[in-house]
Amino acid sequence: MSKVALFGAAGAIGQSVAAALRSKGQPYRVVGRNQRSLRSAFGTDPLAELVTWNPASPESVQAAASGIETLVYMVGVDYWRFQLHPELMRKTLEGAVAAGVRNVILIGTVYPYGRVQTGNPVREDHPREPHTFKGRMRKAQEDLLMQAHASGRIRATVLRLPDFYGPGVQASLLHRAAQAAANGGTADMVGPVDQPHEFVYVPDVGPVVARLTDTPAAFGKIWHLAGAGVTTQRELVAEMERQTGRRLKLRVASKTMLRLLGLFNPVMRELVEMHYLMSDPLIMDDSALQRLIGPIRKTSYVEGIRQTLAAVPVVRALPAGASSQARSH
Known part of the structure; x- marks a missing residue:
């Protein structure tokens, strides 16, 4: 039975985590809103269990998380609807606790820090004082999760990432x-x-998350995963x-x-x-994470x-006159 569920699995980070679990021969559950997207990304993997959910419904969360030990949360929202982040986290926690989930790993961002106050590189003890709406919404999301940990409802951790890039990653500055x-x-x-600036290569993220799922000491804290250098x-x-x-x-x-x-x-x-x-610029220090889990491949x-x-689709130029001919049809 799957013991790890990837909520918001169809995105680039989710596929990286799935690849890391697959390489270990570990069954996993992928949870998303769209069955077609899940089938496209994971349908050929016999280790993957495909489950759809409604993130706005705690009952749907509970059903999707049934029997799961660790929930990796990567649920995205439209960039102009960040107010949904705390609301969806609240409902996810409600459903996950009801389902008996023990651990939640949130894939986070640097937004809750706001502007750098301590100088670069930034460690995990940097003040979380966001001056933007998106930063406040991400901070509220993290607060809900860590409050659930503090109250003993669930064990929780946050893995904070910088900007990312990689094969097929469209939501990248590059x-x-x-x-x-x-x-x-x-x-x-x-x-x-x-x-x-720094960028993390998306295929490098999955192995780190997979290791965190097996590291009890990771929970109750926030961790940085930095890029491959400045x-x-x-x-x-x-x-x-x-x-x-x-x-x-x-x-x-x-x-x-x-x-x-x-x-x-x-x-x-x-x-x-x-x-x-x-x-x-905000550059992250991930020495604490490396002390926790050992050397990280970057x-x-x-x-x-x-x-x-190599992963960019090559667009073939049409022969001379072909484009006008095509438009006429």
Whole structure:
């Protein structure tokens, strides 16, 4: 029987955790809103048990978590609906406790910290004083979880990640650049692109989460998983150029440009308040996590970019005249 359930499994992080469990021969349950998405991502894996749920219903959570020991929570919401994060966590906890779940691992972000107050790199004891709405909603989500731990209802931990990238990861700052590097065209990016930044390679996340599920000392605390070192977006674009031999044209959106784009695009509008993470870097220290679970494998940016580019679908150019012919039909 599955002892680990991945809630919000169909996303990039969920698939990374599933791959890590699969490599250990460990059965697992994947829980998502859409049966078709679950079948597409996990339908060929005999170790995967596919379950759909309604995250707004504690009864549905309880049914989806029945018989589970550890619940890994990766549930996403639309970027313009962050007020749902605390509400969904509250209902998930209610259903999970009723189902007898022992452990919950939340995959978190740096949003609850707000601006850096202690200097980089930031440790887990950095004050959580978010100045943004999204940061406050993520902090409220974490508070609910850790309060449940403090009261003895469940054992809980948070694994905090920086920005991420990897093969097929569309929700990445580097996604458009990778597309342009593979197929030509212009790389749309959010600037400034020369500020220090870090990225975690998504396939590196799963093995860490899998180890946390078997580490009792992990619960009751918040942990950092840092990227493969400090870099910049421009340096990673230069690496894409080196690997493809193709010079990229960059179209970099400033905070002002994000405001203008936000008049027509809700995601761009919501990026405005988080722009401080681009201009005021937050770099994480994960030495505590490494002391807890031992050395962590981190894919180099050179290899991560190679794998990311290899996964970009190649768009074949149409023969001369073919495009106009196609439009006529």
